[in-house]
């Protein structure tokens with residue numbers, strides 16, 4: 247991982263940078279590029295627009311690293327409201343939700359995993375009622391075992407729960423093999439956190455090679471691969487592998503983030519692929535925004551500008 251990107255991701259958790267970035271005058275425009283808005287209504291409005299463009303959606307209520315039970319409960323309730331509204335609006339067939347376990351209690355000490363599991367169950371029950379699905383996002387490597395454990399527990403009642411695997415982790419090829427079972431929805435992404443060299447590839451080319459190895463396993467397996475990347479080469483390889491495995495277009499999907507390469511999203515949908523856009527909304531956008539900014543070297547100028555104009 248490039249030094250600047252890694253430094254930024256690490257310092258982003260310190261709190262000091264947070265107050266600089268969130269108060270910087272030019273932040274609003276940048277947030278608007280990547281985030282649908284602050285309210286459920288904003289998420290529904292953007293979902294409708296994407297649906298009209300023949301895209302499908304997964305909606306993330308922003309928030310992570312929750313330190314209070316009440317906050318975990320409030321986030322869970324926000325998802326329940328969102329799912330009911332999606333159903334009422336007739337959007338549940340094209341829009342599902344993505345959930346970070348740390349937003350619904352995973353980090354709340356010894357009880358954290360079971361609190362998150364219970365909250366995730368409530369969200370899954372609401373999704374089932376609405377007629378849609380849930381994907382559990384993957385966070386930093388210290389949470390991978392716990393998150394996959396929770397996914398397995400949820401899948402006993404809700405087999406459609408999606409898992410996320412990060413190609414940059416050394417362990418992920420094995421996880422792909424284990425999870426590529428009948429009907430298993432698996433989102434493959436590169437990985438967005440600052441990870442130590444002991445667990446993850448640091449070099450971008452190595453991450454890309456690992457991504458392709460994982461894609462080969464998932465496309466050859468019996469699951470439903472969800473190819474989450476904006477990298478044109480990897481999208482091309484994913485489609486070629488699907489063709490090689492004689493997969494029909496409805497047995498895998500392509501996923502991208504809201505605000506990133508929208509014309510490519512439209513082009514791929516026009517070719518008949520299922521393209522799902524990850525749409526975040528809510529007030530707690532800081533952690534999400536920093537990861538997006540760290541992904542693109544040109545975005546570093548934004549940080550420099552924020553720091554210079556902090557007064």
Ligand code: FDA
Nearest residue numbers: 383384435436437438474475476477501502503524538541
């Ligand atoms: P890469 O970063 O190499 O980007 C390829 C190209 O895409 C760039 O050259 C640029 O053109 C464009 N691009 C990428 N990011 C951009 C940005 N921020 N702004 C502008 N242009 C950009 N991660 C994780 O750890 N856990 C998770 O649960 C998820 N979930 C998830 C869902 C979905 C639907 C997607 C698309 C991604 C994730 N991610 C994630 C994030 C993922 O791990 C990764 O950090 C980003 O997708 C960026 O990596 P790319 O694969 O796009 O490649």
